[in-house]
Amino acid sequence: MTVATPAKQQPLNADELRKIHAYWCAANYLSVGQIYLLDNPLLQEPLRLEHIKPRLLGHWGTTPGLNFLYAHLNRIITSQDLNMIYIAGPGHGGPGMVANTYLEGTYSELYPAVTQDALGMKQLFNQFSFPGGIPSHAAPETPGSIHEGGELGYSLVHAYGAAFDNPDLIVACVIGDGEAETGPLATSWHSNKFLNPVYDGAVLPILHLNGYKIANPTVLARLPHEELESLFVGYGYKPYFVEGSDPETMHQLMASTLDSAIADIQSIQREARIHGFTKRSRFPMIILRSPKGWTGPKEVDGKKTEDYWRSHQVPFSEMASNPEHVKLLGTWMKSYKPEELFDQNGKLMPELGELAPRGERRMGANPHANGGLLLKDLRLPDFRHYAVEVADPGAEMAESTRILGQFLRDVMKQNLDSRNFRVMSPDENNSNRLNAILEVTDRTSTAEILPTDDHVAPDGRVMEVLSEHMCQGWLEGYLLTGRHGFFSCYEAFIHIVDSMFNQHAKWLESCIDIPWRRAIASLNYLLTSHVWRQDHNGFSHQDPGFIDVVTNKKAKVIRVYLPPDANTLLSVTDHCLRSRQYVNVIIAGKQPELQWLDMDAAIKHCTTGVGIWEWASNDKGSEPDVVMACAGDVPTLETLAAVDFLRCHLPELKIRVVNIVDLMTLQPNTEHPHGLSDRDFDSIFTTDKPVIFAFHGYPWLIHRLTYRRTNHQNLHVRGYKEEGTTTTPFDMVVVNDLDRFHLANDVIDRVSRLGNRGAYIKQIIRNKLTEHKQYITTYGEDMPEIQNWKWQYYNAPPVEKQGSSMIETDDGSTAPSEAGAEGTASSRS
């Protein structure tokens, strides 16, 4: 195996070499200036302590490498009129990204106060990592960035996400050798098995080996050359090496390497676009090995600094106490010869300014990096066409996500031509019962496909890989460049991307205050195969806590929906697909379940987000004895079954049933825009009646959302509590006390006037639970009366007041007959 060899070793003539080097120097100068200077930006006066920031923040080490690459990418963009964006994996090199977008003019266009003159340069320096200024990392504030410099690991998946369905785009993606150690990055290299050169653009990964992290050597920098090469050949790339530190040699080598790499890309694309996709091609990648803190001070106070971890952040400080450091900074900055780079007024010399691409070809101004500019609405079929017929509540069964699959199929179909919608899943699309989507497209793969494979094709639009990180990262990249998507995942394992969600939500939060960032499509999660139905898998697959993580983020950017059945799921999903700039979390089961609302009712219910289910309640025209609230499909089922049980056995009890589909309605409206006013909340939940709340997730989330409400002290929540180890659906809720019997028991406990009658019913409940346990340990499935339970009251006549003494009595030693109650029920089972 040999190293890929660049085409021409000396592509730059002397003048080109001089200029590209000067451009790099200018970017380096501006980067150092941002980290260090408050004033005297052009060093036209001798550098003094008062020109230097009192607190020195930011990261230098990675920056010169980022600047080197930016300059060379500019060159090839200009020479070949390329459409390219730049992703800085080492986003802590923020000063470099800012410096380059300033040099090319984008920065001043977006931030007019930061002019291209000495005053503007001073402002550029001042604002960096300064109160009221800009972050030290690449961030939403940074022109041309779709990638936050924060948690490392996602540059390459973002790059691929951006490249999908963008055939003209080349995404240059710098991957730090620290970042390369992360798990998500290590698997991201395999994204090349999902990229189709006919329809997709290209990613040019540039692994930047600068040898050190914060304090340690990096793993990849210490691999022998042949192992490193073997690794990337194994990942399916054609690796080019650019190694060294002598600027002249490195400029020539990088220029020739980029010429070759871009030629490789173009050749692969030409071939595929003329002859169609045949087999996965070996795309180029570049391994740049250059010193950390390149061009910075070689030593500080006698200690190795360049090409060492000491360059990672601010290479030296203690300016007030050490005048030598002030001198050293001056020498360092002067070494870039600012007087040759900028004119007296601080404007970049015209011959250098010419090196930057023009207009939208500038990487800071490329509209793909501000995806909202390119975003087009999805064409959406009318979701009402997919409605499950629900003649009466609970009369039908359906698998909610399977129904949703039909809607998503047609969403996919209607947007096939625009190529701006993809569905992601970690090998769970069919397990999550979204199979219908595969009627109109396939799963994506540009790897080997066997004739026996099931709906796998190089131009498939369902992206399945067993990595939640890749699904999430691809989708983020895809959305940030102005497209739409949908991510279905097992609920428990979405925690794998907690921190990626956090970063994306923070991105959206920051964008609220950045007027030039246009709104992008929301990130839509469907969490299914959820905690309550892990029949095949059990305890290890049970964790409903993702919404706890989600609700920590700003109300402005997050939405959580718990549709109780298929029609509400359709309505909610339609809403989410139309929305912008949110993270939408939808939680819905895939198993066959009773259906409650017809489409009209579903739309109404989803529009308000929370409501009294009159058809299930019997408190009409009066205050209820108890409110039974539920959020989530299984909790809704169990609540209705409890209501059924109670209405059979205690027909006089006035029960109000409340269902919550939009979880954010529970919060005060001062906390979340969807929140109910206290008045509305009180009118639904009462101000003093017991509320038994059956919740899909960990119970305390409901307390956290409602603790300021009037009636909070009467709220009793049942949810998941890490007690699930069993394998039948009903037993799962019994073990967590969220089942119909425990809920009914809660009601009896809290409605004090039930007396002995209540005690009698509680005995029935205990017997039921014993019977249940015996049955399942014998047969391994739920009792038929549980499995086949249906809602009885949908068409029952209003219950007449009879035997009210039965409820109010508090001393009878024998329990009254239940005949009356049974008699009013019209059973369908």
Next chain:
Amino acid sequence: MTVATPAKQQPLNADELRKIHAYWCAANYLSVGQIYLLDNPLLQEPLRLEHIKPRLLGHWGTTPGLNFLYAHLNRIITSQDLNMIYIAGPGHGGPGMVANTYLEGTYSELYPAVTQDALGMKQLFNQFSFPGGIPSHAAPETPGSIHEGGELGYSLVHAYGAAFDNPDLIVACVIGDGEAETGPLATSWHSNKFLNPVYDGAVLPILHLNGYKIANPTVLARLPHEELESLFVGYGYKPYFVEGSDPETMHQLMASTLDSAIADIQSIQREARIHGFTKRSRFPMIILRSPKGWTGPKEVDGKKTEDYWRSHQVPFSEMASNPEHVKLLGTWMKSYKPEELFDQNGKLMPELGELAPRGERRMGANPHANGGLLLKDLRLPDFRHYAVEVADPGAEMAESTRILGQFLRDVMKQNLDSRNFRVMSPDENNSNRLNAILEVTDRTSTAEILPTDDHVAPDGRVMEVLSEHMCQGWLEGYLLTGRHGFFSCYEAFIHIVDSMFNQHAKWLESCIDIPWRRAIASLNYLLTSHVWRQDHNGFSHQDPGFIDVVTNKKAKVIRVYLPPDANTLLSVTDHCLRSRQYVNVIIAGKQPELQWLDMDAAIKHCTTGVGIWEWASNDKGSEPDVVMACAGDVPTLETLAAVDFLRCHLPELKIRVVNIVDLMTLQPNTEHPHGLSDRDFDSIFTTDKPVIFAFHGYPWLIHRLTYRRTNHQNLHVRGYKEEGTTTTPFDMVVVNDLDRFHLANDVIDRVSRLGNRGAYIKQIIRNKLTEHKQYITTYGEDMPEIQNWKWQYYNAPPVEKQGSSMIETDDGSTAPSEAGAEGTASSRS
């Protein structure tokens, strides 16, 4: 590059071949039986519907491969007397793990009801994925397992964690090709750069390519042979290929491959142990390519099943409606010839039983897989020796984690010989200021080391890699095999391992009910570089939500500590290092901060976990006007500064200061063993006075923990709310309203009797905040009065009641003088 070639192609003679095949058949038979059968375990009667479980659950596809490997590993353990454990990455192959530990006798020893006869076999079948039975995945209940089959991706890091410091141990680790797509697994291969054959055992990774996940082909199975080989050579291994489906050929190939691989390992170890470590060796790994659902039905209802994704779970069901399926199951199970494997009574034939290793050599009985058996207490120095001298509260400054580093250094030192303590960090050990540890050991690396590297050595015990996944996974593997560890991490990025924490916590939760599992050392996190002090990094590095994830798990296994200073941090850490079977989360900043408690007071405070700080309070002998509570170092500082401000300006106000170091004390004692009784809680927080609570994390966590407390409606919590974007420490708290001025303002708002005097102080507060903003945007650092603030009251005389009218007045238009208040303060600044 050529494939590693096994030593001898036909190592098994005819009899050995027949027996090892039969042993494999027995394991397969028992695996199928677990998935399908309720009765008739030996198929001594014709198979009928009623012998089959009504609900069919579990996973077949990966199981025959796991069984094949188990049989062959047994062979080499026996032939070479190896000390080996088995990690099943595809842990959904639970039936295989159970079957093998049953065959070798371990299962019946640990679960005496599951005897090695027909009755026991029936019980073995019945219990599988059955209510009241065992999980379908490998789990804590599974003998010999240290690895939960749930979320995929961690088998290889667990394996390496187990191998570190276990020189005689070989960890056979099966990695599924689905699992191999995950990020954590993709980077785990690089663990070989951290394993030292002198002191560590070996990992034998076996990549099992069975081609399909739930519904998709796998990425690695579709790589061309030479790419796959190149990839693993690039990762630094010597790959052996075992490919095929013909059992006879495969048995010979696997046997000869294992002979070679073990010989390679032994040769590397011998060389290193005789001559010392010189350079990283190329350890063997095996790529087993075998059909998914191997030996299962080739087709079901005319559809391809063996060697296809349809084998993934239960390959066919619908038994009641399809009698052909019953017949198919019978044919399939009979194909293993149970009558030749088990005697009439259901006992494994003696000639097969002999194939299993004996005693603790059995992989199900190896004590390394029940690490508590091997666990020895750490030798701990007296943490009080590292105390910061605190003559008076707030008189000293210290970097808490730097102090802790000295303690950890000596913990490391005292346990160097026992080699049972490691420290993990994602390249942050020194950034987190635990530098002192490197005085007695180095960072681990068996990759190339340069002379300029700083404390990097092949036998270092500080494990740094830029992957939180690897740190966490290594540590889990290390703890589960009976050792101790400590993991320091930036607070925001610990979310990367949320889901790994969840899995480990569930493991511990499950162990509570498994008497034969011995308690292991707790998993100890130090979260530092925390949300409030991200000066270099800003918003992207701010997320204090890990504790929200942690507190979702069972109270029995989780502990959260927020020590406010160095001495409390020492006390808490000592406690955590002694504890067992918990996850301990300690949150403490690394920046220089004022120190509050001397060591005696710190120990007392940490022992109770929560307490009134009398020295900061002025409510002695009476009810306070307000309780100012705080949890976390920065909130404590701001609270005390607010108290200082209020006592200066409103000396008559009676303030009680409460500090919480053990967060779990806030929960009711019915919810958490550390929880305060309501009585104690009320006596500290009062039943009716306003409580201003300054909290390190998201504020609602405090509400969630306290919503049942008497005085909850008067609790006002300030914490982090996704508003932090700035770069000076004090501004960070101001932006989040957690600063001294907002806290003081809250008090004034809630103590109603302050009247105009309060209004006047509020005006001072507004001025201070304006002044602050102007100062930082000019100078980029906090105002001197903020930077240099110190606690004034530690030795102040008790404040005399004077001018109480000043507070009680409600109508004065001019504010009274502050001289009196200022006069009582003895300023140290």
